[in-house]
Amino acid sequence: AQSVTQPDIHITVSEGASLELRCNYSYGATPYLFWYVQSPGQGLQLLLKYFSGDTLVQGIKGFEAEFKRSQSSFNLRKPSVHWSDAAEYFCAVGVGNEKLTFGTGTRLTIIP
């Protein structure tokens, strides 16, 4: 069965600093990978997705993620964070007819 690990429960960065959120997956083949963001009291919004092709994918709000097969990783990055990026971020994996499995999330705090 597939699984997703987000090793960082909580990350704090300064506004304007760069950001990298880690995500590792476990699956026998290449899965479909997603990053979602959840603001307080809201549902989850898709930031970006990887299905195939270019391993560096661009998403909304200036985010990008890179699929690295050798490391079974799909880390999310942003060169310069804004205070509005404070939220909870979820990595998810899904393949074929299987369910979407989410990681435990990483809470991002932005300090001035």
Add this chain to the structure above:
Amino acid sequence: DAGVIQSPRHEVTEMGQEVTLRCKPISGHNSLFWYRQTMMRGLELLIYFNNNVPIDDSGMPEDRFSAKMPNASFSTLKIQPSEPRDSAVYFCASRLTVNTEAFFGQGTRLTVV
């Protein structure tokens, strides 16, 4: 499209009462998911449907929980009887087909007192 629509947004009920959560997926979407989110357990998949058929209900906590999808445009999640430990935010999500992204509703915040 209005997106995935869940109702009610908030529900407060007494222990032992029946609770029904409702979801209208995005029109044309073939898969529907019910998730539960709590501080302690994070985001848990309860059940998902493909073409109105339940595919995996292994996440349903116990017999008190049941879910139905009578047609492509409507699903319910029922808890009977409800217990305080069922208090959580319940999300419904839908996707066009397998191997596409899921779109989430705003959630139903359930409080059982």
